[in-house]
Amino acid sequence: MTTASDPAQKGSAKDVDKFLRLYRQMMAIRMFEEHVNELYTRALMPGLAHLYIGEEAIAVGVCEALRRDDFITSTHRGHGHCLAKGASPELMFAELLGKEAGYCRGKGGSMHIADPATGNLGANAIVGGSVGIATGAAFSAKTLKTGQVAVCFFGEGALGQGVLYECFNMAQLWKLPVIYVCENNMYSEYTHFSETTAGDIPARAAAFGIKAETVDGQDVRAVLAAATVLADRARRGEGPAFLLCNTYRYRGHHVGDINREYYRSKKEEQQWLGENDPIKNYSEWLKAGKHADASALSAIDAELKAEMDSAMKFAIAAPYPSIDQVDQDVYA
Amino acid sequence: MPENGTREITFAEAVREALAEEMRRDSRVFIMGEDVAEAGTPFKVLSGLVEEFGTSRVVDTPISEAGFTGVGVGAAMTGLRPVVDIMFGDFITLTMDQMVNQAAKVHYMSGGKWKVPMVMRTTLGAARRSAAQHSQSLHAWFSHVPGLKVVLPSTPYDAKGLLKTAIRDDSPVVFFEDKMSYKLKGPVPLEEYTIPLGVADIKRVGKDITLVGTSSMVQVALEAAVLLEKKGISAEVVDPRTTWPLDEHTLIESVKKTSRAIVIDEGYGRYGVAAELAATIAEGAFHYLDGPVRRIGAMHVPIPFSPPLEDLTVPTGKTVFDVALKLCGRS
Numbered sequence: 173m174t175t176a177s178d179p180a181q182k183g184s185a186k187d188v189d190k191f192l193r194l195y196r197q198m199m200a201i202r203m204f205e206e207h208v209n210e211l212y213t214r215a216l217m218p219g220l221a222h223l224y225i226g227e228e229a230i231a232v233g234v235c236e237a238l239r240r241d242d243f244i245t246s247t248h249r250g251h252g253h254c255l256a257k258g259a260s261p262e263l264m265f266a267e268l269l270g271k272e273a274g275y276c277r278g279k280g281g282s283m284h285i286a287d288p289a290t291g292n293l294g295a296n297a298i299v300g301g302s303v304g305i306a307t308g309a310a311f312s313a314k315t316l317k318t319g320q321v322a323v324c325f326f327g328e329g330a331l332g333q334g335v336l337y338e339c340f341n342m343a344q345l346w347k348l349p350v351i352y353v354c355e356n357n358m359y360s361e362y363t364h365f366s367e368t369t370a371g372d373i374p375a376r377a378a379a380f381g382i383k384a385e386t387v388d389g390q391d392v393r394a395v396l397a398a399a400t401v402l403a404d405r406a407r408r409g410e411g412p413a414f415l416l417c418n419t420y421r422y423r424g425h426h427v428g429d430i431n432r433e434y435y436r437s438k439k440e441e442q443q444w445l446g447e448n449d450p451i452k453n454y455s456e457w458l459k460a461g462k463h464a465d466a467s468a469l470s471a472i473d474a475e476l477k478a479e480m481d482s483a484m485k486f487a488i489a490a491p492y493p494s495i496d497q498v499d500q501d502v503y504a
Numbered sequence: 505m506p507e508n509g510t511r512e513i514t515f516a517e518a519v520r521e522a523l524a525e526e527m528r529r530d531s532r533v534f535i536m537g538e539d540v541a542e543a544g545t546p547f548k549v550l551s552g553l554v555e556e557f558g559t560s561r562v563v564d565t566p567i568s569e570a571g572f573t574g575v576g577v578g579a580a581m582t583g584l585r586p587v588v589d590i591m592f593g594d595f596i597t598l599t600m601d602q603m604v605n606q607a608a609k610v611h612y613m614s615g616g617k618w619k620v621p622m623v624m625r626t627t628l629g630a631a632r633r634s635a636a637q638h639s640q641s642l643h644a645w646f647s648h649v650p651g652l653k654v655v656l657p658s659t660p661y662d663a664k665g666l667l668k669t670a671i672r673d674d675s676p677v678v679f680f681e682d683k684m685s686y687k688l689k690g691p692v693p694l695e696e697y698t699i700p701l702g703v704a705d706i707k708r709v710g711k712d713i714t715l716v717g718t719s720s721m722v723q724v725a726l727e728a729a730v731l732l733e734k735k736g737i738s739a740e741v742v743d744p745r746t747t748w749p750l751d752e753h754t755l756i757e758s759v760k761k762t763s764r765a766i767v768i769d770e771g772y773g774r775y776g777v778a779a780e781l782a783a784t785i786a787e788g789a790f791h792y793l794d795g796p797v798r799r800i801g802a803m804h805v806p807i808p809f810s811p812p813l814e815d816l817t818v819p820t821g822k823t824v825f826d827v828a829l830k831l832c833g834r835s
Contacts, residue, residue, distance in 0.1 A: 275617075276613060279613060280613040280614060286615075293578070293581055294614055294618065301601060305574060308575040308586075309582045311578065312579045313582070315579075338566065339571050500616070501612050501616035502612050503651065504611050
C-alpha cells in the first residue's frame, strides 16, 4: 500500500495544482451535499437523498486516477462519484429537483445520475446493481481496445449480492480492465457490517485471483496512490482489481435518518468527525507541507460556496419537464 | 416473399443464419452465454458460428445468468451489440434484476442518454419431458415491463427476419424461441430481408372466427383451422409476432371481420399474454363480438414430468377446435 510522502516536502507547481484540486473536489462534494440537506429540510426536494459526507476522499482519490473517458458506475449514495468524475453541480441539483435541465431530464433523480460526457454509466439504486454494467463496460473496452478502465463503486452492503461474485469470476477469467471499489462505511442502511459480513473482505476478491488491496478511505492521497497503480495495471491489460476503502458515513442512511442512536452511538460519530475527517486531515497536511495556507483554503471554500449557492438557485428556478416528456425515451 | 431463391430450412437454421449475417455485417455484434461456442448450445442452434467468428465473438460464459446478462447490458451501453443466450427460458428468473431494473430502464432513467442495444435469446415451450424447471413459457413477464421489446417468432421465415431486426434495434429485445419448433421447416428466401417489430402476420385468412396464436401456438391454431374447415367453419389465424410493440390494429380488424376470437398462448392463461391480447380485442372490437373472447393457455400448474400429465397442460389443435365449435354455436 502506498503511503503519504513526507509532509514537509515541497511539491512542484504542478503538484500543488493537483493537491489543491483534490481539496477543492472533496470540499465541493461536501458543500454540494450540505446544500442537498438544506433542500430537503426546506422541503424543496422531492423524495430523499443519500449523502456522501465523510466519504469524499474515495471518489476524489479514485477519479483523480482516471481519464475523462474512463467509465464509472455509482450507487444510491452517488453524488460524490458523479461530481468527482466531472459532473456539473447545476445539472446535478436540477436533476435532484426533477427539473428538465437535469442530467436525466428529471427522470432519474438523486439515485440515477448518468452522464456519457464524463463516462458516468449511471448511479444505481439496486445494491450491487451496477456490477454487471461496469464489468460489461470493461468487456467493451478490452474488445474495442480503447484503453479505457471501468470503476465500479459500491458500498459494503453489495458484498451480500451474488452477482458481484459472478462478475469477479468473469472479470478475472477474461482479464477485464475493471476496478471494484468497495466503500465500507460500516453501515448497510441501519445494520453494522459485522452483523452481515463473514470472513475477510479482500479475501473474497483474492479468492478469484483478483488483485485485492485495502486503503484508508479517509486519506485521499493514499486512495489516489492505490487507484493510480490499479488503473495503470488495468490499462496495461493486467486485469481487474478490488480496492477496499475503509470509511464512515457521517450522516444517516438518507437525509431523513436523523435519530440514529438505535444503531450507532453519537460518540462513535464524533470520534470519526474529530479524528478521521478526510478534508480536515488533508487540510492539515496541505498546511504542514506549506502547499497552501489557511487563507488560500478559505478562499477556495468561499468560491465553492458561491458556486453551490448559485447552482442551487439555478435548479430551484429551472422549469419542470413538460408533461409530454412522460412517455419519451422509453425506447431508443 | 419472393418465389425465386427460396428454400426450405429449419427454424434453428434460420436463427443461425440471422446471427451469422448480422455478425458479418456488424463487427460489434457478439454472442455470449453458456455452451454457445464449440457446443453450439444443447439445441445445436449455434453450431458452426464459433468456427467462423472465433471465441472472442462467440463467448462461452460461466453458469452465471445474472452476471453475464449484466455484462451484456454494460457492453451494450459502451459500444458493442451483445446477443445474450439464456439456454432455457426458465432461467430468465435469474436475470430479472439485470433485465427489469437495468436493461429496461437505463434509457429512460438517463433521460435518453444511454442506450442498451442488446438481444436476449431464450426459449419457451413444454412437451419435451423436461419437467417444471425446463418447460415454462415466461414471455409474459418481460412483456409486462416498459423498456423491453418481446419477440415470439413462429416460423423459420419470421425467426430470421425478426432476429435480424432485433439485433439492429437500439433497445433491449427479448427473443423467445419455442424449443419444439427448432426442427420445423419452412420457406426462407436466399436474399436478405428483415421484418419490422410490431407488425402482426395473418397466417391463414378466414371469415368466421379469429384464432390468435403466438409462437408454438400458431401451429396449434393452424391445426385447429384445418379441423374447423371440415365442419364448414372458416378460421383466420393471426400471429402478433411481437407482444411489444403490439400490432393492435391487425388483431382488432380481424375480429371485427369474424366477430369471434380465441387467443392461444403457451404461457399461463391467468394474468398472461393471452389475457392481454383478449383484453385488447375486447376493448377494440366489443361491438362486433358475437361472444366472449376466449383464452387458452398452459394449465395453471407447474409443468409435470410424467408424459400423460404434461400433455394435458399444453393446448392442442383439438382443444382449440372444441372451444371454437362452441363459440360458433356448434358442437
